[in-house]
Amino acid sequence: MPPTKNAPRFSVDAQKHHHSLHLVHPCDTCAVRPYSACAALNPDEQKRLVDIMKTVDIEAHQPIFNEFDKAQHVFNVTEGAVKIYKLLSDGRRQITGFLFPGDFLGLTHNETYAYSAEALGATKLCRFPREKLEALLDAMPSLEQRLLGMASHELAAAQDQMILLGRKSAKERVVSFLLMLSNSAVRHGRPGNPVSLPMTRNDMGDYLGLSLETVSRAFTQLKTQGLIQLLDERQVRLNKPDALREIATGF
Amino acid sequence: MPPTKNAPRFSVDAQKHHHSLHLVHPCDTCAVRPYSACAALNPDEQKRLVDIMKTVDIEAHQPIFNEFDKAQHVFNVTEGAVKIYKLLSDGRRQITGFLFPGDFLGLTHNETYAYSAEALGATKLCRFPREKLEALLDAMPSLEQRLLGMASHELAAAQDQMILLGRKSAKERVVSFLLMLSNSAVRHGRPGNPVSLPMTRNDMGDYLGLSLETVSRAFTQLKTQGLIQLLDERQVRLNKPDALREIATGF
DNA sequence: CGGTCCTTTGACACAGGTCAAGTAATGTGG
């Protein structure tokens, strides 16, 4: 069952006009966050970024781009959530990340994208033409520094994911995932305890290297042990964060 | 035969004196490679790099630094090979990378190292004091650009490793590993076909998320199918690279 | 030449995958 994807369907807003409204804080649009790129730029630099930027709306479950497409744009999530993934030729899928407001996608040093990207729910993005962004980079070391910091942060996260995928049990993976989502929410300025889960069990499985059934069973087990509590189907309360942290780190 | 046991050991002081000899090509010392950082620097910039650099020798199986140590130096491999890994509290280990001449280790944006590093065989490193290197970075955007390129390359590799760990079978993992080593050897200017394996089965297992027995069984199976051939215990010939590539990508 | 480490191989156990059935939640068209 190789999930054959249709072509990207997104509408580009004609938003050029009110860019000027955002000049002082362009990153209100571009979702400024601790790890976002536009913080710490001077007004002139911000203006140059905003000038090459367009806002894009994506409907739920629509592709944003596919692996091996020509990499013409770089995106920044402003609202909603995105999953990025790679496929093996027989359809096996590995989700390599879930992205939230402030996160970049589509950065690459090759001609083509290194992964596919799809919106989880209704999502807004900032879109930068790649060659223009790269020209800006050369002229703005501070932006480049920022990107390096983000890349190094992502690299650390990728290594955590490797130990999860290579060495953790199903339960440890699910617990690690919940804590990771919680931490990420806090970093992005959202509440960290009732954790919201904008993705399906299947997506979680493809992120954690598990089947959807195993993810579901892990949830049930954690519920039974009183460690978590499902409020709404897409909302989990972490009852004993410390106990969960111990499970996640392998005690 | 484990690589170069009796490597000539020159002291740090001795190196200092003939820095001037290296000024035109300082990266002979610092192992210049396509993904290395010192390429494309002008002579003045190269000199400034060399001035803060020291050469270090590490014996086989000796630690270089440990996760959570204060990150005081950044290293570049010049000879030999290094493994970097993370541990869970009960001792489970995930090797997150094998590094060869030209590769950097110890780069982080935190106070402490994000992983432990250990020499596989006798190994030579270039060592840069971290704060001096960071000061240089601010002054040399070209170097920063180079690092960003390397980080983005490593990020892509990390995502390949995620699909390997999350979704590939034992046999697919081992084959992917052999091909990866072969490609890496070619990129680093060494022969790509008889692949040399400077690490133990145990190390391979900890890199691939498998037990050492499963790695061994996969080798036997590949031998039986005539796809590979063990020359020396640390040297594999890839008999049918195309067939191997198909296995690795999940056909 | 005995000790240590690495590798291979076999026997067996088990975590997690697969298949299947049933239910709940959500959306859709009449």
Next chain:
DNA sequence: CCACATTACTTGACCTGTGTCAAAGGACCG
């Protein structure tokens, strides 16, 4: 507003790939 379809989730029964444990051989070393 209600049939109906669709998608998501849970749970059970069973199967299998890989881990674990154990033993034995080989290479290297002091």
